[in-house]
Amino acid sequence: MRFVQLASGNEVPALGLGTWRMGEAKRSRTAEVGAVRTALEIGYRLIDTAEMYGNGGAEEVVGAAIQEAFQAGIAARADLTIVSKILPSNASHAGVMRACERSLKRLQLDAIDLYLLHWRGSTPLQETVAAFEQLRSESRIRHWGVSNFDTSDMQQLSSLSAGVNCVANQVYYSASERGAEFDLVPWQREHGVVTMAYSPIDQGALASDTTFATIGRRHRISAASAALAWVLQQPGMIAIPMSGSAPHLRENFAAANVDLTAEDLAQVDAQFPPPKRKRPLATT
Numbered sequence: 223m224r225f226v227q228l229a230s231g232n233e234v235p236a237l238g239l240g241t242w243r244m245g246e247a248k249r250s251r252t253a254e255v256g257a258v259r260t261a262l263e264i265g266y267r268l269i270d271t272a273e274m275y276g277n278g279g280a281e282e283v284v285g286a287a288i289q290e291a292f293q294a295g296i297a298a299r300a301d302l303t304i305v306s307k308i309l310p311s312n313a314s315h316a317g318v319m320r321a322c323e324r325s326l327k328r329l330q331l332d333a334i335d336l337y338l339l340h341w342r343g344s345t346p347l348q349e350t351v352a353a354f355e356q357l358r359s360e361s362r363i364r365h366w367g368v369s370n371f372d373t374s375d376m377q378q379l380s381s382l383s384a385g386v387n388c389v390a391n392q393v394y395y396s397a398s399e400r401g402a403e404f405d406l407v408p409w410q411r412e413h414g415v416v417t418m419a420y421s422p423i424d425q426g427a428l429a430s431d432t433t434f435a436t437i438g439r440r441h442r443i444s445a446a447s448a449a450l451a452w453v454l455q456q457p458g459m460i461a462i463p464m465s466g467s468a469p470h471l472r473e474n475f476a477a478a479n480v481d482l483t484a485e486d487l488a489q490v491d492a493q494f495p496p497p498k499r500k501r502p503l504a505t506t
């Protein structure tokens with residue numbers, strides 16, 4: 223497994239598990255808890271979720287799976303990085319405090335390792351950041367960050383006195399969606415903000431891509447795994463693919479141990495050229 227260092231000095235796994243679309247239906251609950259537990263058995267140690275997913279249901283799935291994993295001795299709390307996100311509609315000072323407590327209860331945890339503002343809303347950033355800082359001082363969260371922030375948003379955030387404590391920005395990034403590479407990713411690298419790539423296999427689309435199938439054959443991995451390996455090849459980047467399928471979870475996990483060659487990278491650039499100009503940050 224590769225690790226990525228946060229500005230705090232803490233190291234977190236470069237490959238994690240996404241949970242969007244989990245927790246939406248009660249009838250799928252057992253299978254979803256099983257999938258997250260399987261991921262933990264395989265070795266995943268970072269899990270991304272959000273209060274929005276399944277209206278809290280995904281956090282409940284994660285909470286149930288990690289409790290099972292603790293009881294079975296599969297994983298220890300200290301080895302896990304649990305990431306959750308707060309909706310912008312809850313981003314007032316009091317709203318953050320209440321939302322965090324609800325998330326902690328659903329996750330059955332005392333602290334969230336990384337708490338992100340899901341996207342920017344109408345609450346002044348200063349107010350949300352002050353609330354995040356209070357949660358950090360009360361050890362309810364260990365780190366905080368943002369999601370779907372473009373370069374100008376990051377610049378505004380960094381102009382706040384506590385803005386330097388933002389450790390990550392989670393954005394849409396995959397070989398077929400490279401817009402963030404133009405100025406956002408370089409800005410973040412320069413300012414010690416880790417980029418977390420969401421939809422890193424483009425919501426499954428890259429699993430049937432012929433370029434990645436060719437690259438995958440050279441490394442004896444699947445196309446999806448090759449697409450993930452490409453994201454993980456970017457220095458200091460975290461990728462959080464979602465899967466509810468054990469074979470896919472295994473394939474995806476294998477990506478963290480693959481080094482792509484210069485030939486592979488050139489092939490990706492030919493098929494998915496890097497951006498030549500600034501475009502607004504893409505969202506799913």
Ligand SMILES: NC(=O)c1ccc[n+]([C@@H]2O[C@H](COP(=O)([O-])OP(=O)(O)OC[C@H]3O[C@@H](n4cnc5c(N)ncnc54)[C@H](OP(=O)(O)O)[C@@H]3O)[C@@H](O)[C@H]2O)c1
Pocket residue numbers: 239240241242243270271340369370392393419420421422423424425426427429444446447462463464465466467469470471473474506
């Ligand atoms: N911050 C934000 O605004 C934001 C937005 C979107 C997503 N996210 C986070 O990022 C995570 C990942 O993004 P995502 O779920 O949109 O897209 P993704 O991870 O790129 O793709 C997930 C889809 O790909 C399929 N898949 C996964 N591994 C596969 C494999 N090896 N072979 C074939 N198909 C495979 C999954 O189906 P199976 O279950 O069948 O494997 C699922 O349909 C989310 O779950 C969420 O945690 C955050």
